[in-house]
Amino acid sequence: MKISDNFVCGLVFVLLFIFSFQYLSLLIKVPFSLLFVPYRQVNMFESKSAVLKKNRDFFKGEKYVGYISDVDSEKVFLQSDSIFDFFSAQYAIVPSILVNDTEEKYVIGIFYGKDFEQKNMKLLKKLDNRTYIFEGTK
Amino acid sequence: MIGFLGFLYSVFTALFFGMINKEKEFRWFFAIPLGFGFCSVLYFLFLLTGICNINIYKIFEFLLIIGLGFVIFTNKKYHNLQFKLPEKISLPLACANLLALMIFLKFYINSPLGNWDGFRMWNTKAEFMFRDITLWKNMFLQPHFLSHNDYPLFVPSSIARIWQYAGSDNSVFNAIFCMLFTFGIIYFLYFAVKYFKNNKLAMLVTLILMLAPAFLVKGAAQCADIPLAYFILSSIVAMFLYFEKKQSSFLVLSTVFAGFCGWVKNEGLMFFAIFLMVLTAYFLIKKYYKQIGIIFLSALPCVILIGIFKAICKTPNDLIQGFFVLKSYTHLFQPHYYLMIIKTFVHMFIERFAILFVSIVLMLKGFSVPVKIKTPLILSGTIFILTCGGYFMTYVLSPHDLDWLLTYSLDRIILHVLPLFLFLYALCLKIGQEDTEN
Numbered sequence: 001m002k003i004s005d006n007f008v009c010g011l012v013f014v015l016l017f018i019f020s021f022q023y024l025s026l027l028i029k030v031p032f033s034l035l036f037v038p039y040r041q042v043n044m045f046e047s048k049s050a051v052l053k054k055n056r057d058f059f060k061g062e063k064y065v066g067y068i069s070d071v072d073s074e075k076v077f078l079q080s081d082s083i084f085d086f087f088s089a090q091y092a093i094v095p096s097i098l099v100n101d102t103e104e105k106y107v108i109g110i111f112y113g114k115d116f117e118q119k120n121m122k123l124l125k126k127l128d129n130r131t132y133i134f135e136g137t138k
Numbered sequence: 139m140i141g142f143l144g145f146l147y148s149v150f151t152a153l154f155f156g157m158i159n160k161e162k163e164f165r166w167f168f169a170i171p172l173g174f175g176f177c178s179v180l181y182f183l184f185l186l187t188g189i190c191n192i193n194i195y196k197i198f199e200f201l202l203i204i205g206l207g208f209v210i211f212t213n214k215k216y217h218n219l220q221f222k223l224p225e226k227i228s229l230p231l232a233c234a235n236l237l238a239l240m241i242f243l244k245f246y247i248n249s250p251l252g253n254w255d256g257f258r259m260w261n262t263k264a265e266f267m268f269r270d271i272t273l274w275k276n277m278f279l280q281p282h283f284l285s286h287n288d289y290p291l292f293v294p295s296s297i298a299r300i301w302q303y304a305g306s307d308n309s310v311f312n313a314i315f316c317m318l319f320t321f322g323i324i325y326f327l328y329f330a331v332k333y334f335k336n337n338k339l340a341m342l343v344t345l346i347l348m349l350a351p352a353f354l355v356k357g358a359a360q361c362a363d364i365p366l367a368y369f370i371l372s373s374i375v376a377m378f379l380y381f382e383k384k385q386s387s388f389l390v391l392s393t394v395f396a397g398f399c400g401w402v403k404n405e406g407l408m409f410f411a412i413f414l415m416v417l418t419a420y421f422l423i424k425k426y427y428k429q430i431g432i433i434f435l436s437a438l439p440c441v442i443l444i445g446i447f448k449a450i451c452k453t454p455n456d457l458i459q460g461f462f463v464l465k466s467y468t469h470l471f472q473p474h475y476y477l478m479i480i481k482t483f484v485h486m487f488i489e490r491f492a493i494l495f496v497s498i499v500l501m502l503k504g505f506s507v508p509v510k511i512k513t514p515l516i517l518s519g520t521i522f523i524l525t526c527g528g529y530f531m532t533y534v535l536s537p538h539d540l541d542w543l544l545t546y547s548l549d550r551i552i553l554h555v556l557p558l559f560l561f562l563y564a565l566c567l568k569i570g571q572e573d574t575e576n
Binding site for chain 2: 003005007008009011012013015016019020023024026027029030033034037039040043045046063077083084086087090091094095096097098099100
C-alpha cells in the first residue's frame with residue numbers, strides 16, 4: 001500500500017494540534033498579560049534587585065562589596081533562595097563585585113528576619129524591609 | 139522612543155555587516171549570526187583597547203558601515219541584495235507561528251530578565267560590559283564558580299552593544315534579540331530544507347521545531363544555547379552550499395560560523411574542533427590541500443580571538459580542572475555514570491521533547507538521499523555524531539554532581555544540535571518528491 005504525502009501531512013498536523021492544544025489559551029492570555037499585568041515588577045529577579053539597583057551609586061568606586069544574610073556564610077551557595085539573593089545583589093551593583101564576607105568597606109545585608117540585629121554590624125542604610133547596607137570591617 | 143530607535147539602529151547595522159556573505163538564498167539568515175557575531179567581536183575588541191568614550195566606538199562602527207556600503211554598492215557581485223520571501227506562507231505555518239510567538243512571549247513574561255542562567259551569567263556579564271566600560275574586566279573577578287567567568291562573550295557583548303545604542307538595559311531589547319535568533323533559526327531551517335529538498339518537507343519539519351515548547355522556552359531564556367544552535371546550523375548549511383557550488387567563499391563562511399561557535403559557548407569549542415577535524419580528514423583523504431589551507435586560514439582569526447579571551451579571563455575551565463585536579467577521568471570506568479546519562483536523556487526526551495516523536499511519522503514514506511548532497515550529508519552526519527559523543531563524554535568526565543548537572547543542562551545540550559538533527563533528518567526523507575504519490 002502506498003502512503004500519500006497528504007496522509008503524512010494530515011497525520012502530522014493532527015498530532016501537532018493535539019500536542020499544542022494546551023497552549024491555545026495563550027492566544028488570549030499573553031496579549032492580556034502584556035497589556036495589563038505588571039509582569040516585570042513581579043518578576044523574582046527584578047523585585048530582588050530593584051532596590052539595590054536604585055542605590056547602586058552608594059557603591060561607586062568600590063571594587064568589592066561584602067555580603068551578609070541570615071544564612072550562614074558557608075551555606076550561602078548551598079540554598080537556592082540564598083543563591084538567588086546573592087546573584088540578584090551582584091546583578092544590581094555591577095561593576096562592583098560582591099564577595100561573601102564582611103571584610104569590605106560596605107556590606108550588603110539581606111535579612112528576612114531580625115537576625116541582623118545579632119550580627120553587631122553598623123547599619124548605614126535601610127533600603128527596604130529586607131535589604132540593608134552595613135559598614136564592613138575593612 | 140529614542141531608545142527603541144537606537145535599538146533598531148543597532149540591529150540593522152549588525153544585519154548590514156552580516157550581509158557581506160554572497161549567498162542570495164540565505165543572505166539574511168546568514169546575516170543574523172554573522173552580523174551579530176562580527177559586532178560582538180568588534181565591541182569586545184573596543185573594550186579591550188581601554189578607550190573610555192563609547193561614542194568613539196559608535197563613530198568607528200558608523201564609518202565601517204559607510205565603508206562597507208561603499209564596497210557593496212560599487213562592487214557588482216554584491217549588488218543583488220534582495221531577500222527571497224516565500225510566495226505564500228501556508229496557513230498551518232502562519233497559525234503555528236502565531237502560537238509559537240505566544241509560547242515564547244509567555245516565557246518572556248514569566249522571566250523578563252531571562253531564566254536563572256540567563257540572568258545570573260549572561261545578563262550580569264552584559265551589565266559589566268555596559269555599565270562602566272572601564273571596569274568591564276571586573277566580571278572575571280566574580281568569586282563563585284556559578285558565575286562561569288570562562289564562558290565566552292558573544293551574548294553579553296551583543297546585548298551590551300545593543301544597550302549602548304538604546305541607552306538603557308531594558309530587558310525588552312534582550313527579548314527581541316533572542317526572538318530574532320529563535321525565529322530566525324526556525325525560518326532558516328525552513329528555507330534550508332526547502333532549498334535542498336522541497337517545500338512540503340520543509341514545512342513539516344519546521345512545524346515540529348516551531349511548536350517544541352522546550353525550544354521556545356530556551357529561546358526566551360536569554361541564554362546562549364539557541365544562538366549556538368543557529369551558528370552550528372549555519373556552519374553546516376554553508377558547508378552544503380560549498381559542496382554544491384564549489385565556491386571557496388562558502389568554505390570560508392562555514393569555517394567562520396564554526397569558529398564563532400567557540401565564541402558563543404564553550405560547548406561550541408568542541409563543535410569547532412570536531413568540524414576542523416572532520417573536514418581536514420576528508421580533504422586529506424581527497425588530497426585537496428588548498429581547501430585545508432582555506433579552512434585553517436579562516437579558522438585562525440577565531441582561534442586568536444578565543445585565545446585572547448581565554449588569556450584575559452584567566453579562569454580555568456571547571457571540566458578541565460576537574461579532569462586533572464579532581465581526577466574525574468576515573469569516571470570513565472564507572473558504568474553507573476553512563477547509565478545515569480542514558481536514563482536522564484530518555485526521561486527528559488519523553489518529558490520535554492515528546493513533540494519530536496511526531497517526526498517519526500515522517501519516516502512512513504521511507505528515505506531518499508539525492509546523490510548531490512551525499513558527501514556533505516556524510517560529513518555533517520559524522521560531525522553530528524561526534525558532537526553528541528563529545529557531549530556524552532563531557533558529562534561522564536564532569537567533576538560536578540552528575541544528577542544536578544544533567545537535570546539543569548541536558549535539555550539545553552539537546553537543543554544545541556536539535557535544528558541540525560532536523561535538517562539532516564529532513565534531507566534523508568522521501569516526502570514531497572516527484573517519485574512519490576503526492
